[in-house]
């Protein structure tokens with residue numbers, strides 16, 4: 098039933114993004130000079146690179162670059178080298194090399210490439226794109242305090258409440274499962290970051306966040322900022338061909354201003370009027386209150402940036418995993434039946450799943466892991482950049498190289514995950530049904546590596562678990578039926594972007610029984 102990911106994807110967005118990025122750092126590339134190795138060393142192997150353009154066209158024409166990189170790694174080995182202009186790109190296709198470089202040598206591999214457009218649009222607050230250094234460290238420290246695994250447990254009541262609200266919405270409007278899942282995930286992050294507000298305000302803030310995510314995607318597309326290819330365009334008036342982006346800069350800035358400032362100002366006003374609802378921004382602001390002057394202003398900016406990035410970086414990624422779950426369940430009714438049998442024996446028919454059930458639900462946990470592995474949300478992770486020259490296994494890796502961890506290749510490696518295109522939760526289980534610790538946990542790859550590893554991984558894992566367990570406990574997820582009552586099986590296909598989503602599909606979500614109906618009827622959503 099699994100169709101694989103055919104090479105004729107409609108979207109070239111990710112390769113386009115890569116090319117735009119690589120073009121964008123042209124100036125940086127020149128600064129660092131060419132990509133030859135010093136005598137006695139050689140660069141890691143890779144496909145033939147044309148003069149000047151290097152492998153730019155190879156990347157551009159690959160519909161899913163992570164598959165192309167995996168293919169090259171079969172010819173050249175797990176560490177491959179590509180050139181774009183005079184720039185060096187290293188793609189790591191195995192966990193061994195990713196851990197050896199991004200984790201164990203993280204002091205050198207934790208920078209991000211400098212992107213011209215980020216300074217144009219003043220996106221220096223976007224933590225995932227921040228340069229490595231003291232400023233980034235301050236943001237990470239704060240994020241860690243509110244997102245580490247112990248801290249993340251305080252959000253469980255919120256996650257559970259939102260998962261249950263999702264059940265009510267799925268019952269009322271099952272066809273709108275994508276919107277409802279979006280709302281559930283979005284409001285978990287919004288509520289934990291800024292607190293709970295009325296429905297209208299919540300909807301507005303969710304819209305701001307979506308607008309800023311869409312705008313980021315738009316400005317990363319090639320052509321949108323031609324100035325990336327020709328930085329001198331920045332000195333020309335907006336009527337000059339290629340400079341029309343200047344007319345849109347204000348709109349773009351306004352989109353980001355609203356997303357970052359409005360919810361933040363709202364929390365500050367609410368705190369001043371004694372009307373705040375608990376949130377991590379509220380806690381952060383209380384903690385920095387004793388600071389004065391510049392010290393306070395700086396701490397407040399860090400708090401504001403951290404708050405805005407949680408929604409921005411977390412929502413799109415979690416929703417993609419949740420939609421993958423629906424897709425997998427349509428195609429694998431037996432997996433649903435097994436999960437349901439487990440839920441029935443552990444949770445029973447009279448209540449909904451709780452977080453404390455989790456250790457007794459290995460099959461449900463295996464489904465969550467398999468969703469993460471089967472369609473990796475960020476197939477190429479995020480680009481790291483080297484701060485100094487390095488030598489790894491005899492190969493020279495120049496300062497300023499962009500380093501990708503090909504998470505898709507790692508999570509689809511047939512040695513670690515046999516028959517990797519198949520959705521198969523059993524791969525994570527022992528014969529007695531318990532979780533097999535010898536099979537690598539996809540979370541150890543899917544959330545990145547080293548010092549830049551995703552700080553939201555525990556929040557994300559808990560959110561996906563409680564949504565998946567709650568949905569499976571009361572609903573059956575099946576294919577849509579055509580006019581003759583025949584199932585319409587969705588094709589497994591993904592967008593090509595920095596964050597990958599399954600392409601749109603339809604499904605039929607129905608309550609399992611009158612007992613399930615009773616459980617959903619009993620959900621109190623008045624606090625949601």
Ligand code: HEM
Pocket residue numbers: 224225226227237240244406407408410411412414415418474475478479480481543544545546547548549550551552553554556557
């Ligand atoms: C399925 C869900 C998620 C996936 C697959 C995911 C994946 C990733 C990956 C691959 C990175 C780059 C790591 C690297 O550079 O090696 C990253 C960074 C980041 N993620 Fe997530 N993420 C998810 C959810 C979240 C959530 C819920 C939050 C917020 C609570 C979050 C906040 C961040 C931030 C702030 C960064 C930037 C870290 C830095 O550059 O220092 N993510 N994520």
